[in-house]
Amino acid sequence: GPVALATGLGQIVFTSLIGFVIAIAMDMSYLSAAYVSVALTFSSTIIIVKLLSDKKEIDSLHGQIALGFLIVQDIAAILALVGLTTLGASVTGEDSGYLSLLMIGAKGLGLLGAVALLMKYVIPYLTQRLSNSLELLTLFAIAWAVLLGASSELLGFSREVGAFLAGVSLASTAFRDSIGARLTSLRDFLLLFFFIDLGARLDWSMVGSQLGASLVFSIFVLVGNPLIVLMIMGGMGYRRRTGFLAGLTVAQISEFSLIVAALGLSIGHITEETMGLITLVGVVTIFLSTYMILYSYPLYRVLSSPLKIFERRNPYREADIDTFAETGAVDVILMGLGNYGSGLMEHLLRRKNAIVGIDFDPGALDMWRKKGVPVLYGDMADPEMHEHLPLKKAQWVISAVRSKEMNLALIHNLKKDGYTGKVALTATNSQEAAEFEKAGANLVFRPFKDATEQAADALTYAMDFLPKSVDWPVSFLELRIRSDASSAGQTIRELPLSALGISILAASRGGRIFYEPTPDFRIFPADRLLLMGHPAGLKDAETILNHLEARRDAEDTDRFEIAEIKVSEDSDFSGKSLAELHFRQKFGATLVGIRRGQNQITTINPAERLQGGDCLIVIGKSSTIKELKSLAPV
Template sequence: MGFENTFYEITAILLLAVALGAVGIKLRQPLILTFITVGVLVGPSCLKLVKIDDIKLLAEMGVALLLFIVGLKLDIFMIRAIGPVALITGLGQVAFTSIFGFFIALALGIPIVDSIYIAVTLTFSSTIIIVKLLSDKKEIDSLHGRIIVGFLIVQDIIAIIIMIALSAFGAGGNGKESAIIGIVLVIGKGILLLGATWMIMKFVLPSILKQLARSQELLVLFSVTWAVLAAAACDRLGFSKEMGAFLAGVSLASTPYRDSIGSRLVSLRDFLLLFFFIELGSYLDLSLIGNEITNSAIFSLFVLVGNPLIVMVIMGVMGYRKRTGFLAGLAVAQISEFSLILASLGVSLGHISRNTMGLITIVGLVTIGLSSYMILYSTELYNFLAPLLSVFEKKTVPSRKLDTQRFEGTPLIDVIIFGLGNYGANIARKLLERKKHIVGVDFDPQALEYWRKQGVPVLYGDAEDPEILERLPVTRTRWVLGAMPDRQSNLSLLSVLKRYGFQGKIALGARNQQDADEFEKAGADLVLRPFVDAAEQAADSLTAATHTIPDKTRWHLKLKEVRLEADSLCCGKTIGEIPLRSETGASILAVSRGGKNYFDPEPAFRLFPGDRVALLGEEKSLELASEYFKRREPVERDEREEEEFTITAIEVPPDSSWVGQTLGGLNFRSDYGVTVIGIQREDQQINAPSAKEMIMAGDRLIIAGNKSSVERLSP
């Protein structure tokens, strides 16, 4: 049964995908598994509705776009950072799985050649499925997400070499020589490919993108074309299409257009990937399952448990935390679509039996299905297994010692900032201007290097890693700020801090009102709304007096607007107290405040932070006036700020000298540096007592002040 018209065929597939997808969502099942099920249903094992070649092109386009978008997020600096761990982990996992898989197959009585194929097919994980799951969970940009992408690329390279070797082995005769020549050619072509990509990225793409960026539609079209062209070139050179699309994305990752391109391609990617998962399901020939249930169960357990274990061991030895190793390890708890293709090649070459093909098919179904759940519920799975995973974490790693020693002897930390992107970086600069002590946390090596050069203590890490707090001076920190762009990372940080018992305050940056409401509900002490604040300033700018004053006069004078920062020397002063005209030659024409304009303000008009001052003068005078308003009040860090501020209750005994005196008469503020904010008198509670309030025996005074000042009190 099938359709002669390809259009009708695609229509039927889409209808079935929507129907089963809706059922899957209702049952809280991963859509990937639902779409693979659609592929099984419409494939040769069941309804036989589709011919694989009809959807293959759409599937390959979807895969190319997926890897292209992943590449967009990985610039050169990030590749340098994750390169060593990706290479070592990828090679280590491949070696472990292939060697142990081979001996397990032999132990089960499987012939040597079949054992080799089984060992190889168990080695590789599905780059497409893993990347799609991580993208859906918004974890592709996390530390473990980037490491996963790195070692999956390593796996792809090894897969190509193995494919060449097995093909040559099947050719007989000169197979060994052909394999060696093929591998040498792969290495040579790989070097040539990387060199060509670098040259194009450096000298060709910048000028092309600058011209095409004038039209968003043309920019997106070029991006798709570039991804497909690179995929086709790699395929022609004997590499995978996925690798070509990935390199195309990396080549654009350092350009200012990457975010715009990525956001516009996501929907197209998701639609085309539907056909990849359907194609994958249609490859699964259930008639081959046969009597391999027992053996397939053993190999499935090996892949689901053994592969993650070796990744955790390798990453633990390299100094990564158990959480990062565990989450990265889940990515290899499955076999890939390449395994099924390789098994089909083995059958066609006469290397393996159809029973072995059936065994590999079952392992594919089981591991892809179960690992999808493991990745989707990775956080819950980690929280359950965390107590057992400490054995995979090396306790004497030099980098860890450096982390803990880095903050020894540092003063009280005002703010630890998680996320040093645009928002977090700007907050850091303002805090430094105010002489505050800060610490930064991010996993972008470029950002960390920048702040390290500024003398700011920084830490390479992931906000969702519970162990990262052990490497930070949180017991001596007033505020922790989550300035990450996504909601889940901020919520995870809040949860980790609460479980740790953090005693300071927690602030989170919200992108929208829904995020803000969720953060407040979760218990954040302060929710920052950068877009709301920016909108308020934008509204002030649009309604500022500068834009209502004619900017063309017969005199050679110009207008300029200056916004008063909170620490400007001019804040709190009247216009008459500011010698602006005598020092700069510029004049104040108007002041805008809260959407209201004050034209030709009087000398007694007082300036406040946030005011927008409209200046008139010659260009040189305006530059001097702008610098004048930027002068800041010298900030000297008050050592008393280093002390812990506390609120405590002190009981007044009957024989105290305070009894019968008023609060004002005792001069608590001037003599002791504390404030009485309340009095508990038997069942009566006096809030904000006046200076005339008389102290009585047995009163409990609620005192607020620095800890040392409170301790000096003796009633």
């Protein structure tokens, strides 16, 4: 969008100008300074995509903005390569410059026109035909990139120009996500050879003489480029955190920088020393910026306060996603609205829970906002985001994100903010679950473990034991009882299935099968029932059995409370044992302990006799505790 274009072009202009001034100040020639300044402007898209994908931030706001201005950089790099190719061809003869320029221009337009026609009429048809086989689709994508790369080189351009056009053409198809997913491992494998080539370019005999200059330019790229992006995005109304995280993605030079330098070397514009300088800057910045991106959140926490000068008083670009319509009671704050989080959101909404959703994917936020769910843009690891959350109202804070570092940071920040509710985190394995529980999580979800248990239940279901075909007008239906179904907890006798002509042949629970269950058989959530009857009756039975509760009963919403009830000196309770008082049966509350003077009785014996002045520690429903408090002292 506009922010990607403005940031990309602005960063290119400012970086090249400042880099040129620094190079001139270091006594470089104007031509060498121009090449160095251009090389400093381009950042490595392939490395950034790899890092953001690994951190699962590719769909975040700062991730989308970063990808946008990196594409702008790539387009500028392609234009620079075409220009240098034309310039290189023109130096072959004094009178052939204009002719070479016309020839290169004609070849470039011809290549673009051919790719455009193929994108419109051929590639969609081919990808559609090949989509039945992912292997063929992947091979076609690779072959197409190689073909365009070779054609581009044959026409006098660099291979990278053709490869870029191949990527653009494949991105226009309906199968770009499938192709991208299949090429991920190949991308990571080929990235290894990029670093091998980068290391091979280093001439160690020149490193010593270029060490000082490379240090200056590396600091400029590592610090200056992110600051340029931060200032541009801050001026456009984005928060400093978004600008900082996006800015870190330009803290290294690109493979295009090395290609531009290599072209300049081949046509005699720069020397081996300048080429070595650019290569050394590439090695240093790629190495250090990788760790800056991997540890971007701790780095931001350290620099957050000084970076306030780059944030407008009203960061209006994110104002609409930083706030949400205030609600009354908030049952759950759900962080992470991906596949697992969205499924959890739907189930909680069906149970009439009041939920606030948190995610950094604008697409996910728009989807839930259209459904009327209050949502907020934010990163769960961002402590500043907690200022916008209704933590005092929420009973639960749930993380549906499977990230150990983010979950631990979340629970740390919640404790720091004084949150008194309960916390549920999502773990990928038992080791993470143990760490979360040790950190203070009240509940730990294990999606993969839970899913395997349900899969095992499904495989042991009684439906497998039915005959393959029945010569009779009868049908069968396998049905799983949902945890929020109104039939859960009822007996078969209480269900109106007989009126529909429906019989329950078997029920599966926890891997055990109950054949021909009796009318007193009680149905529980997650039970799998095998129904038999007429197709129309089976459809009605499915509706009845999985009918959702229309509302939450007042009894269900009654909370447990703990209170102290004092025994007066002249109380009828004094001198009597708990067994004699029938305390639980009489008051509907459980005695947890007794505070007697300086002593605490935590193990309750029914024969324990109460004394005047005792403080009874009781737990029960809020209505029961309220009634007991009205009687105090007893």
